[in-house]
Amino acid sequence: MNAIIIDGKKTSKDIKDELIIKVEELKNKGVEPTLAVVLVGKDPASQVYVKHKKKACEYVGMRSLAYELDEKTTEEALLELINELNDRDDVHGILVQLPLPKHIDEEKILLAIDPSKDVDGFHPYSVGNLSIGRDGFVSCTPAGIIELIKRYNIEIEGKNCVVIGRSNIVGKPVSMLLLKENGTVTICHSRTKNIKEICKNADILVVAIGRANFVTKDFVKEGATVIDVGMNRLDNGKLCGDVKYDECSAIAGAITPVPGGVGPMTIAMLMSNCVKSANNMLK
Numbered sequence: 001m002n003a004i005i006i007d008g009k010k011t012s013k014d015i016k017d018e019l020i021i022k023v024e025e026l027k028n029k030g031v032e033p034t035l036a037v038v039l040v041g042k043d044p045a046s047q048v049y050v051k052h053k054k055k056a057c058e059y060v061g062m063r064s065l066a067y068e069l070d071e072k073t074t075e076e077a078l079l080e081l082i083n084e085l086n087d088r089d090d091v092h093g094i095l096v097q098l099p100l101p102k103h104i105d106e107e108k109i110l111l112a113i114d115p116s117k118d119v120d121g122f123h124p125y126s127v128g129n130l131s132i133g134r135d136g137f138v139s140c141t142p143a144g145i146i147e148l149i150k151r152y153n154i155e156i157e158g159k160n161c162v163v164i165g166r167s168n169i170v171g172k173p174v175s176m177l178l179l180k181e182n183g184t185v186t187i188c189h190s191r192t193k194n195i196k197e198i199c200k201n202a203d204i205l206v207v208a209i210g211r212a213n214f215v216t217k218d219f220v221k222e223g224a225t226v227i228d229v230g231m232n233r234l235d236n237g238k239l240c241g242d243v244k245y246d247e248c249s250a251i252a253g254a255i256t257p258v259p260g261g262v263g264p265m266t267i268a269m270l271m272s273n274c275v276k277s278a279n280n281m282l283k
């Protein structure tokens with residue numbers, strides 16, 4: 001049996017269509033939701049993501065401000081820009097595209113963003129809120145994964161959920177969210193032993209490693225849901241996930257493709273977080 005293909009592109013469009021109405025309502029109340037995107041340097045992958053974000057803002061009717069800074073920008077200059085954006089009442093979300101050039105301390109920059117504008121959910125305040133179950137900004141990729149699972153009516157409660165990867169931006173927060181949804185969560189990483197056996201037990205398998213085709217059919221339980229977060233650019237220019245799609249989709253019950261799976265959801269959740277931030281400012 002072939003798996004249900006979880007269509008992130010379509011789902012992200014549905015979410016953005018819902019947001020168009022909310023943006024319109026905010027505008028009627030005199031608030032124009034605005035996202036500031038800061039990019040330092042000319043990393044081609046980052047430039048593509050920033051372009052996607054700008055297009056999504058246009059689609060939902062939000063304003064976006066793009067700051068494209070020189071590779072040699074100093075930490076002080078970047079902090080100054082962030083402070084300026086923190087102070088502006090007409091800016092609701094601030095996103096500093098990662099990775100940053102090596103001479104800039106990433107942690108320092110993320111800490112400088114006002115938590116009330118932290119639409120990426122990377123500030124320790126947002127991370128803390130997530131871990132103790134308080135409302136706050138949840139980082140976009142993990143939030144997008146949960147939204148996809150829910151919109152496809154896949155149950156999380158009581159299920160064995162296995163996450164491969166423990167990064168601050170994907171692995172850890174998605175594990176926290178699965179736990180919040182009452183899943184039984186196991187986190188695997190580069191030191192995990194018997195990773196295949198652990199994964200084979202998963203009802204929901206989330207893969208966020210950054211290695212093309214790492215997960216093969218012998219990792220996947222019959223009928224499991226497989227969420228592929230990986231974004232690997234191959235030498236031929238093609239984008240490829242961490243999961244061997246062809247063989248795993250023959251075993252899984254549902255699976256996300258790359259592209260067209262988790263990626264577009266990340267952008268949709270970013271738009272959703274910006275609208276939420278603009279709404280918070282009305283209160």
Ligand SMILES: NC(=O)C1=CN([C@@H]2O[C@H](COP(=O)(O)OP(=O)(O)OC[C@H]3O[C@@H](n4cnc5c(N)ncnc54)[C@H](OP(=O)(O)O)[C@@H]3O)[C@@H](O)[C@H]2O)C=CC1
Nearest residue numbers: 141165166167170189190208209210229230231262263266
């Ligand atoms: N679709 C989207 O919107 C997004 C996609 N991505 C993509 O997701 C992938 C992961 O990103 P990110 O979390 O930032 O990556 P990181 O490189 O920060 O983390 C990778 C994780 O995978 C683990 N890992 C690496 N090799 C193995 C292995 N052989 N076996 C088991 N675990 C392993 C690492 O373990 P350890 O901690 O022990 O080193 C680490 O925890 C990338 O391809 C990235 O491009 C990322 C963000 C958004």
Ligand SMILES: Nc1nc(=O)c2c([nH]1)NC[C@@H]1CN(c3ccc(C(=O)N[C@@H](CCC(=O)O)C(=O)O)cc3)C=[N+]21
Nearest residue numbers: 048049052096097098099120259260261263264266267
């Ligand atoms: N501060 C910050 N916030 C981020 O959210 C952030 C970041 N830095 N740095 C890089 C990662 C990566 N990321 C992606 C977003 C969208 C797609 C996406 O839309 N992917 C499309 C395809 C895109 C293409 O064709 O290149 C898809 O999967 O269908 C992918 C990856 C956000 N990130």
